[in-house]
Amino acid sequence: MMKEIYKKILEKALPLYEKGREGDVEHIKWLVEVITKYVDESEVDYDILIPVVLLHDVGYSKVPKGSNPFDLDIRKFHSEEGAKIAEEILEELNYPKDKINEIKRLILKHDNWAFGDDFADEPVLRIFTNFDFMWMASEKGFDIVRKFMKKEPKEFYEQIKEFQRKNEEEGRKWFNNKIEEFYNQLMKERKEGLST
Known part of the structure; x- marks a missing residue:
């Protein structure tokens, strides 16, 4: 069950995702659904994690259509724009300022794995990047x-x-x-799908 504030964040984010890359709306909805199944609130602050999940790619709404999201400059640009947009949305919803600052910081660096960051000391980003990566192995x-x-x-x-x-x-x-077991299950399903 999603908290009311998360629903409001998603409501504000969806029009931006519709302007962004193909599949982003499905991506965000999938992430929220699976993260809440596999990560307990006792393991991480959901009031940080869920807004990061909901807002991490809103910056693609500022990227020209057809741009390569695997390009490192595009990754950096969408993260910078996404942090700004996230701040605007969260301030509009009167989200706690200390949490806004942390969410912005995490969105700004959420794709830094592409620059070699392993997020060993960042549990929110470790969780997030596990699932963000795993999206490729999901059916959609x-x-x-x-x-x-x-x-x-x-x-x-x-x-x-x-x-x-x-x-x-x-x-x-x-x-x-x-x-890890969930990822292995997804990969098993994709492998089985190759033979049909």
Whole structure:
């Protein structure tokens, strides 16, 4: 059950996601659904985590259509714009100032894994990036990202495995065993889907 304030944040964010990349609305809804199943509120401050999840990619609404979201300059730009937009939305909703500052800080660096950050000392970002990455292995995410990357299903499945190998090599770890098991289940489902 989503808190009322989270629903209000999502309501303000959705029009921005509709201006952004294809699949972002589905991406955000999936993230909120699965994170709340696999991460207990006792493990992290939901009043930080959930707004980060809901607002992390709103900056893509300021990126020209057709831009490559894997381009490092685009990643940086969307994070900077997203932090500004998040602040505006949260202030409009009278969200606590100390939490706004932390949410902005995290949105600003949420894609820094692409620059080598493993978020070892950032539990919110470790959790978030686990699931943000895992979106590619979800049923909807697999097709959306695969088509964007212009890959055939089997080729994209292997690409995700390679991304995960690189994550491990660079020290990015799963936040807990439940999350890792969920990723493995998603990958098993995608592999089974390749043979149908």
